[in-house]
Amino acid sequence: MIQESSPAYRRLIDRYGDVDAIDASISLFNWDRQVLMPPGGADARGKHVAILARMRHEKITSDSFQKLVEEAARDVTPGSEEAAAIRVLRRELRTQTKLPGELVARKAQVGSDAYDTWRRAKPANDFKAMLPYLEQLFDINRETAERLGYQDHIYDPLIDLFEEGASYADAKKLFDTIKGPIVQLLKDIQERGREVDDSMLYGDWDKPKLRAFAERAAGQVGFDFSCGRLDVANNAFCTHLAHHDVRMTTRPSDHIKGIVSSSLHEMGHGLYEQNSPKRFEGTPLPGGISLAVHESQSRLWENIVGRSRGFWKRFLPDLQATFTELSGLDAEAMYRAINKVVPTFIRVGADEVSYNLHILIRFELECEILTGQTALKDLPEAWNSKYADYLGITPPDDTNGCIQDVHWTRGMVGYFPTYTMGNLISYQMWQCLSSEVGDLDSRFEAGDFSGALNWLKAQVYDQAKLFTPRELVTRVTGRPMEPTDFISILSVKYRDIYGL
Template structure:
């Protein structure tokens, strides 16, 4: 076992350096002075160069060759599965390319923020072209004769295939569209017009984070342009944002990111700083953030408790009672922003991005034509025109970060969450009674034991099927959405 022990010791340092690189990214989005972008890009490139050298170190291949898999425990075999996959992918990507991707995406983050603020896609397009060229080059190195997009998708959902996701999404689309059209024929509640003090929003967000099990002794909550979660184990960071007239933006962004963060905090401590010490995939990660945010956080039971806490915090804000508040939280409405979309329309936003980014990576769609393609697709899907780039093609951080292949994991995560929610309701019979008191302990404990504790021990779909006791299917999600929104809007 000497080779295995040497490999794991080496891997532990690689994982630790990866955490340092991630913390640099967190700092860039929350604390870094804007004038530091070029230097930070060089720092990120240097870190990526070191990490790439470690991930492709010939000794890793030698150690892997010396280990007899038949002598390994289930956990150790899973460690090797991840290391072999990582080593195989890393050795296909030149160090120059890995460093250049890190350098360019770091610089692009600041460019995107400024372009978004100025509603100027033309200012962002040049660096996006660089990122697309680099990611295509990476995809070609990884894919061989296969699909470039599948090669990039594999970074976020191991074994995922665009064709399989397209089939799932095709099954989702007709019923989502039909439900949306039926609900939009009804009169939604008016938007709130009250102004909510940002400092009080952040204070209540911290209370919500704690209510959903976020351990502040090992985590932070800060503000950023685009909410995100980073880190793992004993150092996890989340961000949210505040809008004076829309506290739900802050509260539900926080709950969403807490789903990601508690997943990382709750992985078996024995896996820390190993390949198993993080979530199984981004799809499984999204299942946690989405079930926290939606099936739990937007439930009638939990919103009843939240209504009382908002009254305590902000006083009278113009909503008469808990039922009216529940309707407001789940208001199905026209809008442009994916992260602010209701549960019914959210996946339609994701499907738009999934289709566009596949065309970008394949070369079928040029970056210069992306804004026009986005606007045309949005109007076709949603029935009204995008008013400005910050509400359209510039709204998401993912492409500036080079994260092509990430978007479909949002909807996959919703499908996974549907399966988990059905099983959770079966196993925790008094769930609504507990949620009505602001108590998520039983729900989050179930998710911790069924999903989060295992980290990367099992492949993504196996995690969900073990937890839910059934094959992955879009049916539980669709049934949940149809039951909830037809009931909410009094539809037959």
């Protein structure tokens, strides 16, 4: 708990402990379901998650809890850490008090149950099996948006749940700004770029050895495995049961790019959580302030660090010791291979240049579905048509198309744009980080990730939820999120790789 806090604040935090414990239970239920629950547990699991979600909602919206928040609010010093905790709780209360417990429980249950169907339906190319769940989950999201209220667009209250202050108009403007430069860069690479060969990375690699390599790399970069785990699941994700119990997963892939990038991505989320100040534990303050800021960390470690020359000068020898087939490869060729740009069907396997076009497609589709412009039953065709338009490729099936992601299956609508926002913020922060710390490529080559990590700890992780996302980005980089650094650094990096 925060030191020297007021009695009213201490009473509030004491009561908040119940919410914190329920949150940890729900997180463990969901982690367990995705990582190792036997199939027979599914029925009860969905019910239990729904009950806990309803209990959490009851606790936080109860008159007595709201009264505690207001009593504490009168007591705390403006600008203090306590005041930040009150701000976080008030924001949550504004949302939760507008939603009935039944809706919260239903979303938790359907989102939990849909996962098992998705796990079977995805490899079986069975969109029809997913359709009833998607119908329910989009209905739940529509109802949520109506209850939360909005002025301009039904998307506004939904994206705000993931990214405080964001709106449909923001996301639209952002994509409008970056689409042109990205499409141009992609076109230049495809038409005039030199050949980049990544064929050596495809092979029937030993999966446990590959995962062990990813785990070693994450450990050397700075993830503390005494306060976390890396397991295998059908989707890569990161969750925390406490700030010193951070659980990451990686997919059961046998592809070097896939394993390394998904492990470093989740490690980026994990570092943000693991490095929350200990004194915030049990309060509403620890952890990431928003999904975009969270994604800025996962994408920073995955892409800017994990696809850098320095990183591969450091780790290629380890990879080559693991897989002697790669012994002829030099670090520059590895650097190019890991950054090869080629439009693909699968978002999580996408290169940095085309990645945001995958997000744009999802953003447009979820808006169209919410407003009724596209019917869910027509999703496969709508999806494939956008892939043809934006990326020039048509998915051969829904496995490689509209049921590849887990997000909608878990009821998360309004989430996708935060990936692109995260990309922008990651480069914006990187610009500051690299000018302040300096010499990062050589440091990485020497296995020294502490300069970058310590800068991020001080600037971002230590701040936890003390500031709004907009405030935090402005404090760290001197200005709110905007696309300049992203576009310019990306352009320089890929024009270099492709000899443009």
